[in-house]
Amino acid sequence: MGIQGARKQEGASEEDICRLPKFKFRRTEESEKPSEISRSYEGIMTECGSPHNEVVLSSEDAECCICLSAYDDGVELRQLPCDHHFHCACIDKWLHINATCPLCKYNIVKSSNDSREEV
Template identity: 50%
Template sequence: MEAAAASPVTPLRLWLVGYALQCLVHVGLVCSDSRRRPAHARSSDVESADGDAAGAGTDSSDSDDDDDEGREQRSSFAKRCESINTMVSFLWWIIGFYWVVSGGDVLEHDAPRLYWLSVVFLAFDVFFAVFCVAMACFIGIALCCCLPCVIAILYALAGQEGASDADIGFLPRYRYSDPSEDGQKGTDEGVMIPVLNNSGTSTSERILLHEDAECCICLSSYEDGAELSALPCNHHFHWTCITKWLRMHATCPLCKYNILKGSESA
């Protein structure tokens, strides 16, 4: 290190050569790994096709096992080389950082291009490491925060099943009558008068308290003469409101009763 402090240009050139060699080694490992995977996939397809067509013999199975072992050994060797190259790159970065700092003004004055080239390479490694850590943190935070919402939305969309107009047409329909509108003061009850539905059937009248005479979809009170509909769960709504709702969701807005399945949704 004393030689580096006395003549910092030569060690820095050596560091740049080592940095370039490490990059070449890394590129070579990546290329070999990308070539090995498609070749392994093609050989696996050929072996499976041959086995299905003619059956696997003893000699062929032994040779296949040997090939698999050879590929596994090469793969493990490549992984070890990649790990060693990563550790060496980290140590080499520390050495280069020390040489740049120890050279300081001498390098910047005697060999400015060499100095700034080394600084750029060192800064690129730092930026790449910080970028990878930031991306990992961002992805982790996004998964923790957004994944439950995404799952809930997908679950809601998957469970969203609308009813057809034919299914809606079988629901009982009513016309709401408010006695207070006819001058009968003091009454607290309204009447749901049956109206023939699409199937030609009707049900009996229903007495409805004024406090319950409200559609929970539009949050409006029933007016005299309003057209209503009731679901099998006995909850009632404006006919237009529940029709629009059931076309998107075949469940009761209050109790989640499914008019298609005849049960409450989970």
């Protein structure tokens, strides 16, 4: 029998994960890239359901830090409240086990509970 309150970190619920925004990644063509940053400008993340919300990604940011694969054109990404992004399949699996960002340890469950209490 363990001490009450000394629970091990749990993963996020399906509801918590689905609340996070999804994006579609699109590789940019050379002609779309501003000449002064063409070498480092890799693609654009466009939020699903909100085509006006776009995030430009550099070459070094256009890969999933979980599986270490570059983002392919058309792949779905999920962005955490800390602004880190990953393949949906990779981060969803991770968050079911551990509710924190694999890069900065931001707790998505704690942040969503805090924002619900403020409402």
